Amino acid sequence: DIQLTQSPSSVSASVGDSVTITCRASQNIIDYLAWYQQRPGRAPYLLISATSTLQSGVPSRFSGSGSGRAFTLTISGLQPEDFATYYCQQADSFPYTFGQGTKVEI
Amino acid sequence: QVQLQESGPGLVKPSQTLSLTCTVSGASISSGGFYWSWIRQPPGKALEWIAYIFYTGTTYYNPSLRSRLSMSVDTSKNQFSLKMTSVTAADTAVYYCARGPPLDTSGPSGAFDVWGQGAMVTVSS
Numbered sequence: 001d002i003q004l005t006q007s008p009s010s011v012s013a014s015v016g017d018s019v020t021i022t023c024r025a026s027q028n029i030i031d032y033l034a035w036y037q038q039r040p041g042r043a044p045y046l047l048i049s050a051t052s053t054l055q056s057g058v059p060s061r062f063s064g065s066g067s068g069r070a071f072t073l074t075i076s077g078l079q080p081e082d083f084a085t086y087y088c089q090q091a092d093s094f095p096y097t098f099g100q101g102t103k104v105e106i
Numbered sequence: 107q108v109q110l111q112e113s114g115p116g117l118v119k120p121s122q123t124l125s126l127t128c129t130v131s132g133a134s135i136s137s138g139g140f141y142w143s144w145i146r147q148p149p150g151k152a153l154e155w156i157a158y159i160f161y162t163g164t165t166y167y168n169p170s171l172r173s174r175l176s177m178s179v180d181t182s183k184n185q186f187s188l189k190m191t192s193v194t195a196a197d198t199a200v201y202y203c204a205r206g207p208p209l210d211t212s213g214p215s216g217a218f219d220v221w222g223q224g225a226m227v228t229v230s231s
Contacts, residue, residue, distance in 0.1 A: 001170075034217035036153075043202055043221035044153065055219065087153055091207060091216050095168040098153040 002026050002090050006099035013078055013104060021073045021102045023088035028068050032092040035064055035073045038101075039084045048073065049091075078104070108132040110203050110222035117228050118197075124190040124227055128203030129183070136161045136181045141207050141214045144177070144188045146199040147224075154199075158207070158214060159186050166214075193229045200224040 003026040013019050023033065031051040036044035046055050048064040051071060061076045075082055083106055088099040114126035128142070135142060144156040157167040159177040167175045171190070179186040190197060202225075206218035 032215070043224050044218075045221070046217050046219045049217040049219075089153075089155075089217060094166055094214075095170070096155040096207070098155070100152045 001095055002029060002093060002097050004088050004090055004097055004099035006086075006088060006102045008102060009100070010103040010105060012106070014106070015078055015080060017078050018074065018076045019078060019104055020075075021086055021088075021104075023066075023071045023073070023099050025069045025071075025090055025092075029090045029092035031067055032090055033064075033066065033071045034089045034091060035062075036087045036089065037082075037084050038087065044087060047086075075104070108205060108220045110205065110220060112201060112203050112222045112225035114201075114225055114227070116226055117230065118193055119231050120194055120229055121192055124193050124197065124229075125187065126201055126203070126225060126227070127185050127187045128222060129185050130205075131184070133205070134181075135179060135184050135186065139209055140205050141209065142179070142186050143204045143206055143218060145202045145204055145218065145221075146197075147202070148196075148199040151199075156201075157188065160209075160214075195229050198227065198229045200226050 005024045007022045035048040038044045052064045085101045085103045109131045111129045118124045141158040143158040159165045174191045176189045203222045204218035205220040207214040207216040
């Protein structure tokens with residue numbers, strides 16, 4: 001199975017700050033990487049697919065980049081509703097796997 | 107819009123079988139554009155993809171769980187289901203059904219774009 005390692009595990013930030021989360025894959029996954037946001041008690045919500053494709057309705061302050069084994073999710077100008085846990089997911093090969101999550105805290 | 111809703115018992119005894127159903131509204135499972143998956147999340151832990159099914163009945167199970175899993179689809183009811191046998195406390199989790207991955211030219215490939223609200227299943231005597 002492809003292992004995904006996210007860093008940091010948690011980050012403290014303020015409204016208006018920019019935050020970057022890294023996801024590293026145990027092998028080359030080309031650009032088959034997605035990012036999800038999960039608020040407490042809620043289901044995950046797809047933000048970005050295929051490394052950098054923003055889903056409809058997702059604010060432009062979210063952006064993704066990377067290729068191969070290293071990927072990043074950047075939130076530019078944190079809003080109160082962005083404080084949540086973020087997961088990466090590889091879609092290169094089955095079984096699909098997720099990172100362990102990064103909690104963005106106030 | 108597309109909505110998914112999980113249903114099933116919230117409490118299952120150890121060694122018994124966990125059964126969940128996902129009802130899809132706003133889209134037809136038979137349209138063929140997507141596979142349909144189960145994903146779980148133990149309390150305080152990360153997400154784990156369990157399995158997918160296509161409307162034709164084609165399935166793929168996570169090898170770590172394969173021996174205990176079966177999925178089925180009922181296109182007339184626009185539902186798909188999961189059965190997991192011989193459960194233990196380690197199977198306690200929120201179980202999500204989700205749309206995805208999409209059907210690509212080479213088969214299933216991509217992310218999960220619509221999720222159910224989740225069903226908490228506790229394994230305990």
